[in-house]
Amino acid sequence: MAGTQETHDQVAEITGDYKYGFVTDVDMDMAPKGLSEDIVRFISAKKEEPEWLLDWRLKAYRAWLKMEEPDWAKVSYPKIDYNDIYYYAAPKSQDKPKSLDEVDPELLRTYEKLGIPLAEQEVLAGVEGARKIAVDAVFDSVSVATTFREELKKAGVVFMSISEAVHEHPELVQKYLGTVVPQRDNYFAALNCAVFSDGTFVYIPKGVRCPMELSTYFRINAENTGQFERTLIVADEGSYVSYLEGCTAPMRDENQLHAAVVELVALDDAEIKYSTVQNWYPGDKDGKGGIYNFVTKRALCKGKNSKVSWTQVETGSAVTWKYPSCVLAGEGSVGEFYSVAVTNNLQQADTGTKMIHMAPGTRSTIISKGISAGRSQNSYRGLVKVLSGAENVRNYTQCDSLLVSSESGAHTVPYIEVKNPTAQIEHEATTSKISEDQMFYCRARGLDEEEAVAMIVNGFCKEVMQHLPMEFAVEAQKLLGISLEGSVG
Amino acid sequence: MPDTVIDSYKDQMERLAGSLPGWDSARAHAFDRLKNVGLPTTRSEDWRYSDIKSLRKVAFDPMQAPEATPDVPAALSDVAARLVFINGQYQEDLSDLGDLWQAASVRPLANHLMANTDRVTELNQGGDGVNLLNTALMRDGFVLSIPAGVEIDDPVEILHISSGANNAAAHIRHLVEMGEGASATVLERFVGDDSSYWVNSFLQARVTEGATLNHIRLQEEGPNATHTATAVVSVGAGGNYHATNISLGGLLSRFEARVRLLVDEANATVDGVALAGTGESHDMLVHVDHRMPNTTSDQIFRTVADARGKSSFQGKVTVAVGAQQVNADQSFKALLLDRTAEANAKPELEIFADDVKCSHGATVGELDDKALFYLTSRGIDPTTARQMLVEAFTDDAFDRTGSESLAEAIRSRVANWMLGHTVKEKVADD
Numbered sequence: 001m002a003g004t005q006e007t008h009d010q011v012a013e014i015t016g017d018y019k020y021g022f023v024t025d026v027d028m029d030m031a032p033k034g035l036s037e038d039i040v041r042f043i044s045a046k047k048e049e050p051e052w053l054l055d056w057r058l059k060a061y062r063a064w065l066k067m068e069e070p071d072w073a074k075v076s077y078p079k080i081d082y083n084d085i086y087y088y089a090a091p092k093s094q095d096k097p098k099s100l101d102e103v104d105p106e107l108l109r110t111y112e113k114l115g116i117p118l119a120e121q122e123v124l125a126g127v128e129g130a131r132k133i134a135v136d137a138v139f140d141s142v143s144v145a146t147t148f149r150e151e152l153k154k155a156g157v158v159f160m161s162i163s164e165a166v167h168e169h170p171e172l173v174q175k176y177l178g179t180v181v182p183q184r185d186n187y188f189a190a191l192n193c194a195v196f197s198d199g200t201f202v203y204i205p206k207g208v209r210c211p212m213e214l215s216t217y218f219r220i221n222a223e224n225t226g227q228f229e230r231t232l233i234v235a236d237e238g239s240y241v242s243y244l245e246g247c248t249a250p251m252r253d254e255n256q257l258h259a260a261v262v263e264l265v266a267l268d269d270a271e272i273k274y275s276t277v278q279n280w281y282p283g284d285k286d287g288k289g290g291i292y293n294f295v296t297k298r299a300l301c302k303g304k305n306s307k308v309s310w311t312q313v314e315t316g317s318a319v320t321w322k323y324p325s326c327v328l329a330g331e332g333s334v335g336e337f338y339s340v341a342v343t344n345n346l347q348q349a350d351t352g353t354k355m356i357h358m359a360p361g362t363r364s365t366i367i368s369k370g371i372s373a374g375r376s377q378n379s380y381r382g383l384v385k386v387l388s389g390a391e392n393v394r395n396y397t398q399c400d401s402l403l404v405s406s407e408s409g410a411h412t413v414p415y416i417e418v419k420n421p422t423a424q425i426e427h428e429a430t431t432s433k434i435s436e437d438q439m440f441y442c443r444a445r446g447l448d449e450e451e452a453v454a455m456i457v458n459g460f461c462k463e464v465m466q467h468l469p470m471e472f473a474v475e476a477q478k479l480l481g482i483s484l485e486g487s488v489g
Numbered sequence: 490m491p492d493t494v495i496d497s498y499k500d501q502m503e504r505l506a507g508s509l510p511g512w513d514s515a516r517a518h519a520f521d522r523l524k525n526v527g528l529p530t531t532r533s534e535d536w537r538y539s540d541i542k543s544l545r546k547v548a549f550d551p552m553q554a555p556e557a558t559p560d561v562p563a564a565l566s567d568v569a570a571r572l573v574f575i576n577g578q579y580q581e582d583l584s585d586l587g588d589l590w591q592a593a594s595v596r597p598l599a600n601h602l603m604a605n606t607d608r609v610t611e612l613n614q615g616g617d618g619v620n621l622l623n624t625a626l627m628r629d630g631f632v633l634s635i636p637a638g639v640e641i642d643d644p645v646e647i648l649h650i651s652s653g654a655n656n657a658a659a660h661i662r663h664l665v666e667m668g669e670g671a672s673a674t675v676l677e678r679f680v681g682d683d684s685s686y687w688v689n690s691f692l693q694a695r696v697t698e699g700a701t702l703n704h705i706r707l708q709e710e711g712p713n714a715t716h717t718a719t720a721v722v723s724v725g726a727g728g729n730y731h732a733t734n735i736s737l738g739g740l741l742s743r744f745e746a747r748v749r750l751l752v753d754e755a756n757a758t759v760d761g762v763a764l765a766g767t768g769e770s771h772d773m774l775v776h777v778d779h780r781m782p783n784t785t786s787d788q789i790f791r792t793v794a795d796a797r798g799k800s801s802f803q804g805k806v807t808v809a810v811g812a813q814q815v816n817a818d819q820s821f822k823a824l825l826l827d828r829t830a831e832a833n834a835k836p837e838l839e840i841f842a843d844d845v846k847c848s849h850g851a852t853v854g855e856l857d858d859k860a861l862f863y864l865t866s867r868g869i870d871p872t873t874a875r876q877m878l879v880e881a882f883t884d885d886a887f888d889r890t891g892s893e894s895l896a897e898a899i900r901s902r903v904a905n906w907m908l909g910h911t912v913k914e915k916v917a918d919d
Contacts, residue, residue, distance in 0.1 A: 405843055429849050
């Protein structure tokens with residue numbers, strides 16, 4: 001059976017621990033540790049930002065000072081000392097590299113090791129017929145390279161780091177920045193607004209179907225740094241884009257903070273497909289180290305019949321706090337959320353989505369699969385809200401939890417708030433473990449316990465995995481296997 | 490909460506000194522805690538769908554005996570005993586203990602505490618601000634103890650009547666103890682006139698090994714009433730607790746059941762129906778805590794909301810570490826009859842064991858046009874058709890009342906509500 005063999009091979013390929021845990025030795029340009037207005041000014045000056053953006057940052061910083069860290073999520077972690085973090089770390093380079101040849105070879109080797117092709121010809125030299133993927137590579141606080149820019153430019157697509165976009169397309173950035181996630185939205189979003197260092201900006205013009213997948217690869221490298229990237233994607237009328245996001249970090253004993261903000265705007269008839277494979281370092285078996293992943297992701301379906309689809313595979317991070325959401329403001333707009341969250345050892349994940357139905361005829365689908373192993377805690381937290389003016393809203397939610405160990409926890413906290421009678425809202429949730437029958441069946445066919453678990457888990461997640469682009473689906477399946485390693489027996 | 494509100498509750502509490510033997514220090518302690526936490530606001534997760542602003546703004550006086558004795562409604566079915574409270578005070582002359590006193594112990598709280606001063610600690614003294622206020626200000630209630638092995642067939646009805654009690658409150662406390670293998674049905678019924686009163690009821694039940702308690706609550710308060718109720722129940726090995734809550738009246742009502750399944754094979758079913766008429770808000774919360782392996786629970790909730798009506802449900806199932814082989818199901822369905830109606834649901838699972846089967850389902854929607862068309866095409870007039878559909882919708886939640894005659898009485902009340910509150914208006918609209 002091909003399927004079995006495939007799973008078998010993937011499991012066999014698993015070598016063990018987190019394989020992206022190496023450190024790259026490059027000269028770094030760092031801001032002094034700690035957070036103050038001066039640091040905010042420093043970051044802004046480093047990026048040679050216009051006055052309005054500095055003011056915007058300072059406003060966010062002042063708001064952040066007055067805000068309190070949220071404590072409602074089912075996660076616990078020692079108090080973060082926000083003054084013990086480097087807010088800016090960039091690989092030292094003479095000048096902004098004009099081509100890939102000028103990029104520090106050490107960096108290129110890093111991305112090579114991570115399996116991210118930064119050299120365009122490499123992609124072309126790959127398997128015949130392979131799809132092209134344009135990559136924006138973010139290393140600590142800055143974007144180090146963006147590929148396929150010329151080709152994308154021909155199609156009119158803007159794909160660059162957000163700090164470049166501030167200079168090259170200020171009108172677009174100023175128009176949309178902070179419109180989906182305002183500065184005061186929440187504690188971590190406010191922090192991000194104040195100190196965001198880099199990230200990706202995408203603009204797809206009217207009627208354009210982006211000719212290739214766009215991707216950003218985030219890498220935290222430096223010690224004691226926080227990564228605060230900001231992504232803004234605007235899909236103009238009738239356009240389409242598929243965007244992928246991947247991330248890794250070295251293995252360190254200290255926890256590192258990652259507080260990103262992602263804003264998506266879809267105008268009339270536009271569609272954005274946003275896929276994430278989150279594989280930050282999860283900490284070791286005893287819960288030492290790992291990334292705190294406190295992310296605000298939100299999409300505004302502004303236009304009629306626009307569509308945003310979030311797909312996420314969450315396997316990494318020590319603590320995850322993340323709720324990719326859709327504000328369905330355009331008539332007939334569609335929001336989708338497909339999620340797999342795997343936690344093992346002492347990982348904690350509190351993740352889910354919000355679907356805010358503001359306009360008539362809006363629809364949303366939520367499929368969430370949580371897998372808890374080891375001594376981890378895995379929570380789904382979601383909100384489906386229908387406002388009174390939104391007629392004929394449709395929502396379907398399914399959240400299933402699979403418990404792989406007797407010491408782990410699986411929690412489901414869905415909120416349903418409906419103010420319009422024409423809405424049709426359905427919610428289903430189940431919690432169960434891998435049945436002995438399933439295990440017996442697999443074992444009887446010669447799979448060992450770990451292989452059997454990986455296979456059953458992949459089956460459990462299939463509804464979500466099929467929404468990932470091909471390349472990501474394969475990687476995600478492997479990741480599931482790695483994340484669950486050591487959780488059986 | 491303004492200090493004046495707190496202070497006047499302190500005065501009220503001090504006036505109650507000595508009224509319940511051994512209870513004074515519990516009152517004082519609860520009052521101190523209340524001073525810190527205050528009455529709940531919508532910022533508190535458990536109260537996010539019930540806004541009791543009016544209770545926080547002004548202090549409610551203690552309810553006094555009404556000038557004239559109000560009408561006492563007839564019992565809904567044959568009863569084993571009937572305990573009648575008017576404005577929060579037990580009415581011996583209106584009550585009928587039947588033969589119950591021969592088989593079980595049934596006596597007012599004051600007598601119970603007098604006879605067993607050491608049992609003060611058995612009474613719950615914790616909870617949220619509303620519970621603390623109950624502890625601080627409770628005046629009356631009943632203690633029902635069914636001895637081991639005794640089975641009481643007919644329901645024991647506790648009827649609460651509120652009358653002429655503008656801006657006044659009654660804080661009532663009942664205690665139900667089920668001996669090993671005992672079984673009984675307790676019906677709590679609340680009625681009232683159109684004054685703006687507040688009933689704050691608290692029922693504690695202990696269901697020991699192999700015992701069964703059917704707990705039915707029929708809330709038919711007056712149109713301006715506020716009704717807050719809490720049931721705290723513990724269930725022992727092989728014990729069964731079946732609750733059915735019906736929220737029909739009041740301007741704002743909230744019922745919270747906290748059930749702990751403490752020993753193997755304990756079982757709980759908590760069902761409820763809320764019918765939110767014009768401008769009403771009904772909130773139901775359940776927390777079933779599976780502490781031990783092999784425990785089971787099931788919840789069925791159905792709500793219907795009319796113009797500006799709001800129905801809310803928060804159901805939480807917790808499975809403790811090591812509580813394997815637990816089965817827990819939960820079903821919530823809400824029906825909205827008007828475009829200004831609102832439904833909220835939060836079905837929550839919190840699970841710390843792996844060998845469990847837990848599920849929940851929730852739906853929100855309006856009456857199915859196809860079903861309506863089907864019925865009318867078979868010659869049933871639209872009014873009756875709507876009524877039938879809504880009745881069928883709520884019916885699942887009445888299956889476990891343990892008393893067919895009571896279930897019938899409840900069904901007819903639901904049908905009446907439909908007729909009075911919604912069906913006529915809807916037909917007029919068409």
